[in-house]
Amino acid sequence: MNIAIIGSGISGLSSAWYASKAGHQVSVFEKDVRFGGHAIELSIPFKGKKVAVNPGYDLCNKVVYPKYVNLLEELGLDIQPCEFSYSYRNLQDCESEDERTKTLPAFQKAANLKQFFRPDFLRLALTTFKLSKKIDQFVAETNKKNISFYSFLQDANVPQDLIDSFFVPVSARPWGVRATDMRDMPVTVILDWINKLQIFTPRPSQMYKNTGGVKHYIDTFVTSLREQGVSLQSHAEVSKIIRVNNQVRIHFSDGHVKEFDGVVIASNAKVAMTLLDRPTADEQRIFSLFRYQKNNVIVHSDERVMPKEKNKWRYFNIVYNPANHETFSTMWFGIDKDLPVFSTNSREMPFKPEKIHAEFRFEQPIFDQNTVMAQSLLAGIQGDNNTWFSGVYCQGHGHHESGVESGHRVAKSIDARSKIRSAEKREMNAEEVCVS
Ligand SMILES: Cc1cc2nc3c(=O)[nH]c(=O)nc-3n(C[C@H](O)[C@H](O)[C@H](O)COP(=O)(O)OP(=O)(O)OC[C@H]3O[C@@H](n4cnc5c(N)ncnc54)[C@H](O)[C@@H]3O)c2cc1C
Numbered sequence: 001m002n003i004a005i006i007g008s009g010i011s012g013l014s015s016a017w018y019a020s021k022a023g024h025q026v027s028v029f030e031k032d033v034r035f036g037g038h039a040i041e042l043s044i045p046f047k048g049k050k051v052a053v054n055p056g057y058d059l060c061n062k063v064v065y066p067k068y069v070n071l072l073e074e075l076g077l078d079i080q081p082c083e084f085s086y087s088y089r090n091l092q093d094c095e096s097e098d099e100r101t102k103t104l105p106a107f108q109k110a111a112n113l114k115q116f117f118r119p120d121f122l123r124l125a126l127t128t129f130k131l132s133k134k135i136d137q138f139v140a141e142t143n144k145k146n147i148s149f150y151s152f153l154q155d156a157n158v159p160q161d162l163i164d165s166f167f168v169p170v171s172a173r174p175w176g177v178r179a180t181d182m183r184d185m186p187v188t189v190i191l192d193w194i195n196k197l198q199i200f201t202p203r204p205s206q207m208y209k210n211t212g213g214v215k216h217y218i219d220t221f222v223t224s225l226r227e228q229g230v231s232l233q234s235h236a237e238v239s240k241i242i243r244v245n246n247q248v249r250i251h252f253s254d255g256h257v258k259e260f261d262g263v264v265i266a267s268n269a270k271v272a273m274t275l276l277d278r279p280t281a282d283e284q285r286i287f288s289l290f291r292y293q294k295n296n297v298i299v300h301s302d303e304r305v306m307p308k309e310k311n312k313w314r315y316f317n318i319v320y321n322p323a324n325h326e327t328f329s330t331m332w333f334g335i336d337k338d339l340p341v342f343s344t345n346s347r348e349m350p351f352k353p354e355k356i357h358a359e360f361r362f363e364q365p366i367f368d369q370n371t372v373m374a375q376s377l378l379a380g381i382q383g384d385n386n387t388w389f390s391g392v393y394c395q396g397h398g399h400h401e402s403g404v405e406s407g408h409r410v411a412k413s414i415d416a417r418s419k420i421r422s423a424e425k426r427e428m429n430a431e432e433v434c435v436s
Helices: 012-022 066-072 119-140 149-155 160-175 178-184 187-195 214-227 271-277 281-287 371-379 398-436
Strands: 002-006 025-031 043-044 049-053 079-082 086-090 208-212 232-233 237-245 245-250 257-260 262-265 291-300 318-322 326-332 341-345 356-366 387-389
Touching: 002 012, 002 245, 002 257, 012 025, 012 066, 012 398, 043 086, 043 281, 049 086, 049 232, 066 398, 079 245, 086 160, 086 232, 119 160, 119 271, 149 160, 149 178, 160 178, 160 187, 160 318, 160 326, 208 214, 214 257, 237 271, 245 262, 262 271, 262 398, 271 281
Parallel strands: 002 025, 002 262, 025 232, 086 318, 262 387
Antiparallel strands: 043 049, 079 208, 237 245, 245 257, 291 341, 291 356, 318 326, 326 341
């Protein structure tokens, strides 16, 4: 089949990879000037050195990302272990917003022995230990699936103040959602993730980065796709998708139109619905269930967002503000070179303008019960009207692994449809022969 893929994030590129491997003719259209979607790499010059910053995708892990790691291997790419340490700060605990000495290196590496024996740290450590046992037990059971993460923590007898001030906001971070949205997140989504990463244990799973960096990974992916015969076009914004007569017409912003046997929409769910001309009732119903949260990411060198004492700086520095239930975190990208280059996912901090290097606005899916329902309904309409949807919102946890999984499933579905089409064509040809 001749397939158009809209979007070149991990979901679009994976769809292209698996569909082209199955022998389909694939063209990828990306509206941006660069490929990769959220997978961005910046090179920030600082004191004669350069620091690589990855504001929209940074880490992966062999346990939680098996398909992604396999795909990297197929592409001849490698990953390498990296720092994954935390600091945590609750603004309410501090005497003032500027008092940052109460940073709690929650799970690992207590900054010093004195800190380790603080009663609040010991209480948290004990609760964390008990919770990790409950998580093991819960994951092993299958009968209690349909509750929220918040209810799970309450059922697990985690003290209310620690639920509100620590476990919910810290867990919210990997999804970039507010603590309030995290409370409603289905426990099935989050516990699988927490359990595999062993986040609430003294020894979280090792995290990895792409060897050679994120840009190298995307460049290699694009080159390999081209070698496999895939056409990739950047600066090609799709404005409308019209499905007619068993074909798909793709309209571009510059006015030209191309026709394909099928389309994979690998943008986010919100964009997908704006592109489709006359979406079906099923499409409208399912896509109305996906919700997104805006995520501002500021790349900067403003040290004021970090713990006051430098020996408490970690790779991930989480701050929870109970006043508005916001959690924001700062990744210390300059950690290897001991340079103050950070990325913070909040505009809330009054950054010094001269310290800001770049700013990004991402949208991330919110994983709630509606999303889980929409994901299962979506599987039922994949391929209808020669239209497939690929994206991290389509299944799983919403990270790179979901993008690869989504691309893989879509390619399998395209292949199945192609076989049906070929059989239908053979039947029609046979009928024509009989008639003549
Ligand atoms: C701050 C932050 C940190 C993150 N960190 C991690 C991490 O460490 N590990 C991890 O696994 N995940 C991480 N994620 C999540 C992950 O990066 C993204 O969810 C994932 O990359 C999204 O992939 P995608 O292909 O589904 O969508 P996207 O990457 O959004 O790709 C969609 C593409 O479609 C294109 N597009 C949209 N409209 C059109 C159009 N009309 N015409 C043509 N093209 C169009 C867009 O330009 C874009 O390139 C992070 C997310 C954020 C926000």
